Amino acid sequence: MGTRDGRRDARRQSVRAHLHRWVESSGAQLLVVDPSDDGGALAEAMAGRGVHVTWVGSTLDGLVEFGRTDPHAVVVSPGAPGIPAEEFVDVIRQHGSPYVIAGTRDGDDAGADGVGPLMLAGASAVAVRPYAPQHLWDLLTHAPRSLSEHARLEFGPIALDATAYSVRVDGQRIADLPLKEFELLRALLLAAPGVVTDDELRDALWGTDGKRPGGNTIAMHVTRLRARLGTAADVRRIRGRGYSLTVG
Template sequence: MIPTILVAEDDDAVRQGVVDALSLSGYEVIPAKDGREAMQCALERQYQLLLLDLVMPHHSGFEVLEALKKQRAGQAVIILSARGEEADRVKGLTMGADDYVVKPFSLRELLARVDAVLRRTAERGVCGERYEYADGYVDFDRREVCLHGESGGQELSERECSLMAYLVSNRGRAISREEILRQVWGLDPKGVTTRTIDMHVAHLRGKLGSSGVVQTVRGQGYRVD
């Protein structure tokens, strides 16, 4: 799967330089030229990492970050800012940013930070995490479902585990079949039938018990709370 990165930066030269460097490194890039576009894209588009300038017209980076963390708590964010004061860095990191890069920065350094955050995000999505719900819990390290009152656990396939991990990392949000194909299967959803996703969800539900933890949201996809 090729990661998609949203670049929110109002300086045309800086934005284009970052977009070009990311594109040459093999990433898919979504550019946003001001705070209004940044807010819309951050909340509505699908991406793995947001590079966020703090000072932009219409909405500041802090406003975008605050709105984003309310809707997608686990979304990875790197702040890019000329404001290098300790108070700004602490505020950004406290609000949920994964890293804070002070301008001017070298593109080589930025690419290294991007790679590091994407690796950490992928690792924390599954490894070391346990999701508990009414009937039991999912152990992502052991790749199994353990139901209360039953001895032993039920093994999840690698795809079932990845699917559940993605739903859990986006809990509270309905995930479309197209997004699942793109982010979990690593496929372009255009022209691809989604019955395979429905079958995997059915198998996953059978192992999770009767609590209905994976919900169907009509016309939107699937959700885990």
């Protein structure tokens, strides 16, 4: 049993590593400067949306990673150690036009120790910790640097645009998918024609925290997605492994 569990964990880690390599090399870049690391939960959730998250604990590390990753957007906590957060924002804005989001705890005021100085330094929005992936995604879609090139996925006749929330088959837009089916299709497209495990789909659709549904719920969404795609593609169930999107 232990050997089987070890192999399953290894496969799961391999799929996750594949997805993270994909978004790191071709996805949009989000830099988070905040000493309260969330253990990778945000990175897992954003990877399914084609956004690679680099999380550092200080503004000094933030400067290094800003130069290395050239991020589309930067989330910075007012309390991050190193140089003052507002000075950090001023410096990075001298070297580009990143979309800056001030990170704050619920209930923080906008005074000298809050987000006020960051807004004056050039932050354009505020996000409350713990950072919600959907909220950050909504903010990123309004950033000056378009996410459209990273939000588009194509495989065979299927083209998905996460920014426009659209799916086209053979160039024709189909009716908007419910959110879970849209995220399911995106997760399958990211790995196509490879296999995505049930656990990986749970991560993509429901995140890594809290109660997550079982295999029957995933199967229900897969069945509905199959019906919407018709003959353009098939979502194959590979017993003991997961699901794979195939065309032709």
